[in-house]
Amino acid sequence: MRIIFTGTPGTGKTTVSKIVSKKLGLKHVEGSEIIRKKGLREGYDVDLSAVIVDEKNLAREFEKFDDCVIDSHLSYFMSSKKVLLCVVLRCDTNKLISRLEERKYSPEKVRENVQSEVMNVCGNDAFERGHVVLEINTSKRSVSDVARIVLEKVDFLLNG
Template sequence: MQIIAFTGTPGTGKTTLSKEFCKLYNGNYINILDIIKENKLYDTFDKKDDTLDVDINKFINFMIDFIVKKQNLNIECSEFDYLVIDSHLSHFIPNEYIDFVIVCVCDLKILNARLIERNYSKQKIKDNLDSEIFDTIVEEVKEIGHKFTVLNTSKNYIKNSIDQIKDLLKF
């Protein structure tokens, strides 16, 4: 079972792509936000920005254990071909536990519209646009040392993006 992480600034298409990938290619979709909430992997909740302040060390340690357990279960039953992790934090999981990272990026005008549609505060929109402008997540992924690709979701149709991902995973 390959472990694939979808990451990127909120609104860049991670969830849409990762869920569709799982449907088409026998993937086990993992929503990190649910895991963070259920396991209290955060310190505080920022009501103004509707954001959890995640304890990154707790998150990483939890995810390492989670991935190892999933891998052991899959060895026994071979249920899934992929474990697909969806979060703007998924790239923080150490590279020895992740086979490949898909960094979703998006045109700023399109991203801005998506974030407005989500009713994000002006400050939260600015913070996310700044993250995209400065390639924050791409730089973090490089620094961690993941095998990765950057996928621009601005104009790609979902099927085209999924096909690109599948081609990249033939390693």
């Protein structure tokens, strides 16, 4: 079983996915570590302050993990046939701005990520790729509440 988490940086992917993986007894896989360890950087876009990633090879690397929770805003590149659930975490733009500024993101990077959130880039891409999508707004929910919603959906998908 694979569960993937996607969403704009700052929406809570890592925090929630770690809780879900622990509760389900599944390995937690961080996309950023895979990119770094496997050398999947194709370059760097200075204008966007973003790493350019080899998406096909990233998806192949993700597929090497069975029974896991994958945490990456690029996780939706995996084939939907190999994923039980794609969790898209969303966030109110004001809260997102605050979170990204706390992380010391540049004003340009904050603006780019807020724009991606407003346009729901991760959610739309996951849906277009055929994933079973669970979209959750994390703005006014506790981490444990978000994890509970995900676990309930997983239980429903597995047990009806």
